Amino acid sequence: AQTVTQSQPEMSVQEAETVTLSCTYDTSESNYYLFWYKQPPSRQMILVIRQEAYKQQNATENRFSVNFQKAAKSFSLKISDSQLGDTAMYFCAFRATDSWGKLQFGAGTQVVVTP
């Protein structure tokens, strides 16, 4: 069974600064998908970024980028130029390619952006 670990329960960052959230996972699969979702106070789950394990190039979406280290089973998220609207809980999620879409989530990291 796969497990996803987010070791930082909460992180605080000032506006315009950069913050990096860590995520590690455990799997014996060779191909899989990794995601970061954010959950703002509104409770809505929003996809931030996704990465296919067979792609070596790190995914980037505007101010969000990942550092995917397959051998180390690490998938960190970097938020650059943090904005107040980035305040949210961030979840790392793993999905095996043959799992019918079942997402396995980490415990989440609460990010607080301060003025």
Place this chain on the structure above:
Amino acid sequence: DTAVSQTPKYLVTQMGNDKSIKCEQNLGHDTMYWYKQDSKKFLKIMFSYNNKELIINETVPNRFSPKSPDKAHLNLHINSLELGDSAVYFCASSPGGASIHEQFFGPGTRLTVL
């Protein structure tokens, strides 16, 4: 137009009651899911349906019964509610299949059992 909708958004009920949560998606997706988010914000999958057929059934008590009348709807019925059922329940949908499709989540239903 809302992509994935859930009703109700809030549900407060007494222990022992039976309640249902409805979910509808207008994205034309084949696969729908129910996730439970507990008080510590931990999210865990409960069920998944593909084209109205149950394909994932995690270790969930028999009191929880999903029903998919068509591929756009996935409802969750809970019998004999217990205090531990208090949580936020999310419905989600995706095109299904093996590729890296995004799952679209509904707004969640906060269930409080008193």
